[in-house]
Amino acid sequence: MKFIIAAVLLFSFSVHAQPVEANKFADVEKEFQSLAKKFGVQLSDLGMYATVGEGQDMKVLLDINSKKTMIPASISKVATASAALAHFPPGHKFKTQLLASAESKNGVLKGNLYLKGGGDPSFVSENMWYLVNAFTRNGITRIEGDIIVDDSLFDKVRYDVSRQKERVDRAYDAPTGAMSFNWNSVNIFVRSNGKGNGADVFIDPQNDYIRLVNKAKTVAGSDNKLLADRQDDKKFEGDVIHVGGSIGQGLKEVVIFKNITQPDLWAGYNLKSFLAQRGVQLTGSIKNGVTPEKADVLAESESKAIEQVVADMNKFSNNYVAEMLTKNLGAVKKTKGASLADGMQVINEHMQSLGVPADQYRLESPSGLTRENKMSSFAMWKVLQHLRNDFQVQPEFLTSLPIAGIDGTLKKRMKNSKAERWVRAKTGFLTNVVSLAGYAGIEDGNVITFSFIYNGSTDEAKIRSFFDNLLIYLVK
Incomplete structure (x- = not known):
């Protein structure tokens, strides 16, 4: 209206x-x-x-x-x-799909589940819940294969050369991908935990793509001197985020927004987490790839209107x-x-x-x-x-x-x-x-x-x- x-x-x-x-x-x-x-x-x-x-x-x-x-x-x-x-x-909408080329039997999908991105910039947690809820109506409770993230609609250039040369890990400098999730950024919530103690740090949405290192402290007062930085770790395929500095005990909660580096894997790990919360078990891992031509659509989510x-x-x-x-x-x-x-x-x-x-x-x-x-x-x-x-x-x-x-x-x-x-x-x-x-x-x-x-x-x-x-x- x-x-x-x-x-x-x-x-x-x-x-x-x-x-x-x-x-x-x-x-x-x-x-x-x-x-x-x-x-x-x-x-x-x-x-x-x-x-x-x-x-x-x-x-x-x-x-x-x-x-x-x-x-x-x-x-x-x-x-x-x-x-x-x-x-x-x-009214134009971009589509995100879950597909499979293998058949399911007795609640088991014996093969890969494909998460195919349609370039939706507005695909967020609510859309993921919708997609997963639609998927569960297929009666599948176990996936004996991998989650394959298909973001082939776009190229693999995450940060175009037209941007400023200096990369920052802030949300406004998030990478792009045909399969993206939550603005390709993560929310970090920090709560004070009593003077002289540490601080409680939460990742939202919580998933295995993010490894959190919490070194934050609670101090007297109400100042926010928190620092959150992404650290390189070649042994870990996701992103490692270190949260340090201090939060004043007079502050209830502080939120920090950080971008992620690999939109496809980020989306795949979040899909795995959302499926697990609905009781769907995955035996394989998260990979990127291309959806087979003859794969069947098991669930679909549409974006906001253009x-x-x-x-x-x-x-x-x-x-x-x-x-x-x-x-x-x-x-x-x-x-x-x-x-x-x-x-x-x-x-x-x-x-x-x-x-x-x-x-x-x-x-x-x-x-x-x-x-x-x-x-x-x-x-x-x-x-x-x-x-x-x-x-x-x-x-x-x-x-x-x-x-x-x-x-x-x-x-x-x-x-x-x-x-x-x-x-x-x-x-x-x-x-x-x-x-x-x-x-x-x-x-x-x-x-x-x-x-x-x-x-x-x-x-x-x-x-x-x-x-x-x-x-x-x-x-x-």
């Missing part, structure tokens, strides 16, 4: 908006200059383009270096979302989802081993189809987690304007964006101001890069389409405040 409401709201702007008054935005340039001076922003570091209204009533509000190519950071995901919504219709997956990407600027969607775009043309490069070709072809000037963008990463992407604010505006005008994708995209003062990466921005709930936009951030691109509604029914990019050395917090205050002015 919320998607329908969003569609009606934005569509009503197009139908019932009043003509833009000639003098209504007469002081925009003056306000812009005043705010730039207040926050110490150099105009040469900006690329900005904003319009209000549409058709013959469209008025350009800001045009600051709009044709200059700059590092866009995570607003790159707007182009990724546009291509994904163009190629996957609303519009909800796009929202997962945009609301929280999830780089993992951006790359998973891009490899799925590559899989549209390539049924095995789809790469990020295959998907980026589709995204760039989509950009060309929108008439985005070829000399004003270069996209190598779908997430923007790179300094190699380049885009002008006008090029980004062209994509936003397409998404605003194409009713086939408009409501889905609009609903995917963070809402000022309400949720996602804009939850704490423009809160309790005139712009709260009136701005929906994608954020972007890298060192010395701040960007914001989306829509601002005004009470007369008109909508401002804007694209703001900053590349410079001014404190990023000041730039965000500069952008926010300018939008607050435009809205009111």
Whole structure:
């Protein structure tokens, strides 16, 4: 229902908006200059383009270096979302399957169980439970074989070269795989256990892929000085995580998110754990491989609808989802081993189809987690304007964006101001890069389409405040 409401709201702007008054935005340039001076922003570091209204009533509000190519950071995901919504219709779902080529008898499957990934970025514990529960209805309680994880839909490149070269074990830098689970990250919960004692550490979901080394301590106070790092151990095929440092006894619980390194084995070990909890015994081990052509489907789980997956990407600027969607775009043309490069070709072809000037963008990463992407604010505006005008994708995209003062990466921005709930936009951030691109509604029914990019050395917090205050002015 919320998607329908969003569609009606934005569509009503197009139908019932009043003509833009000639003098209504007469002081925009003056306000812009005043705010730039207040926050110490150099105009040469900006690329900005904003319009209000549409058709013959469209008025350009800001045009600051709009044709200059700059590092866009995570607003790159707007182009990724546009291509994904163009190629996957609303309601499209990715499938994850359990299959077998051997027959079962008296509750025993005499052969391998295949876990086949369909590129679902949103496959989490709830989906695994659904898949396992569906599997148990086959009456199988023992698997005399291995769990074979088939993630052949995508290539084996887990960390694409378009990302920043330095790997970190944080959740936002999670690897990709056609068979992925829980954002390819693990939750580590740490609880204090009385001053002078150790600390209780829990892995969720608990499985044999993770080996936990707990050296954390409980100390006086309420400080969080916990450290969690992944350590190399060539004798162990999973990931070894060391938790150290200290947690204050005044803290009830602290959660730490860490990515894993091998999505296929990670998913396979979790499947084994979930099966065991339903009383299904596995005699073999976890391996990767390819499903036989004549294998029978024993259970199937569908992903969220594509519009909800796009929202997962945009609301929280999830780089993992951006790359998973891009490899799925590559899989549209390539049924095995789809790469990020295959998907980026589709995204760039989509950009060309929108008439985005070829000399004003270069996209190598779908997430923007790179300094190699380049885009002008006008090029980004062209994509936003397409998404605003194409009713086939408009409501889905609009609903995917963070809402000022309400949720996602804009939850704490423009809160309790005139712009709260009136701005929906994608954020972007890298060192010395701040960007914001989306829509601002005004009470007369008109909508401002804007694209703001900053590349410079001014404190990023000041730039965000500069952008926010300018939008607050435009809205009111």
